[in-house]
Amino acid sequence: AQSVTQLGSHVSVSEGALVLLRCNYSSSVPPYLFWYVQYPNQGLQLLLKYTSAATLVKGINGFEAEFKKSETSFHLTKPSAHMSDAAEYFCAVSVHNTDKLIFGTGTRLQVFP
Amino acid sequence: GAGVSQSPSNKVTEKGKDVELRCDPISGHTALYWYRQSLGQGLEFLIYFQGNSAPDKSGLPSDRFSAERTGGSVSTLTIQRTQQEDSAVYLCASSRSGTGGTEQYFGPGTRLTVT
Numbered sequence: 001a002q003s004v005t006q007l008g009s010h011v012s013v014s015e016g017a018l019v020l021l022r023c024n025y026s027s028s029v030p031p032y033l034f035w036y037v038q039y040p041n042q043g044l045q046l047l048l049k050y051t052s053a054a055t056l057v058k059g060i061n062g063f064e065a066e067f068k069k070s071e072t073s074f075h076l077t078k079p080s081a082h083m084s085d086a087a088e089y090f091c092a093v094s095v096h097n098t099d100k101l102i103f104g105t106g107t108r109l110q111v112f113p
Numbered sequence: 114g115a116g117v118s119q120s121p122s123n124k125v126t127e128k129g130k131d132v133e134l135r136c137d138p139i140s141g142h143t144a145l146y147w148y149r150q151s152l153g154q155g156l157e158f159l160i161y162f163q164g165n166s167a168p169d170k171s172g173l174p175s176d177r178f179s180a181e182r183t184g185g186s187v188s189t190l191t192i193q194r195t196q197q198e199d200s201a202v203y204l205c206a207s208s209r210s211g212t213g214g215t216e217q218y219f220g221p222g223t224r225l226t227v228t
Contacts (some may be wrong), residue, residue, distance in 0.1 A: 044204070044219040046216050051214040085146065089214055094214060095213075097171075098144075098161060099144055099208045099210070100146065100212060100214055101146075103148075103156035105155045
């Protein structure tokens with residue numbers, strides 16, 4: 001069965017600092033992996049996805065993630081945090097042959113001025 | 114074009130009452146999903162539709178929960194005899210296909226509060 005684990009329920013960074021949100025996955029088949037962002041009182045928005053093409057995936061708002069099979073990881077990064085990046089971020093894996101998503105527990109990102 | 118819409122946006126109900134939550138997916142999207150987001154459980158999958166059929170109902174927490182989809186479009190999630198533990202945000206999503214790797218587009222959710 002597929003699953004994802006997000007390390008760190010809360011991450012705080014200063015504006016302009018590197019953002020690193022961790023996600024490890026477990027899957028018996030090649031996974032599809034996603035990062036979604038949820039701003040306060042809003043639905044989820046796709047940041048980026050990995051579907052077995054390039055291992056380095058670029059998304060919206062300057063975010064990117066690298067698929068590392070050897071480490072079973074799909075960590076999300078952004079070189080320089082903005083105040084507007086404050087939100088909750090969810091890593092998810094897609095169950096094989098469907099789009100059913102299994103989500104991690106989420107990481108709340110705070111950005112301080 | 115229009116995104117996924119859900120109604121109502123907020124619903125307060127008394128314990129024991131039935132509620133219906135509605136989802137209007139993006140036009141042309143064949144796959145539709147219901148998820149539940151609560152403080153204690155995070156984001157949980159409930160049910161998945163491909164067209165009007167539901168090949169995966171494995172996430173429905175009890176037989177008080179049911180869902181249907183008509184005309185390959187609108188879906189209704191019904192909760193009978195609501196309990197306080199049903200309080201959560203219910204999210205609907207749709208995608209062009211259900212074959213893996215396609216983006217799901219989420220609605221804003223329905224916040225259900227059972228008193």
